[in-house]
Amino acid sequence: MTQFPRIKLRLSDDYEREFGPDRFPGYLIAPDIAAYLVDGEELAFLTVDPTNEPGLYIATSGHSYGGLTDDPEDIPRVVGKLRSMSAWDFYERFFLRTAEAADFDFIVLIR
Structure with a gap:
């Protein structure tokens, strides 16, 4: 188990109109930030707001992908790795020293 509370995520109304009212398991990593594994294989972060249903949060932003896992x-x-990095370390690692334009593969921090 992770150190973060487990939650259920509700994606946007547009998503629900197209794909139905799915709920996805995730983790609340800050009061308004959640993380989950998209299709069980890619780390994603997004901002969220609580709903009237306990433990259910609705996405208020698009996904910020963080690598395959x-x-x-x-x-x-x-x-933990991201929180321990200085802004310069982050900029240098993910903006300057990469062949990809603004490509964030945070999983490499732990491999």
């Missing part, structure tokens, strides 16, 4: 235990490890 199928292990929810990677979430606290990645968050």
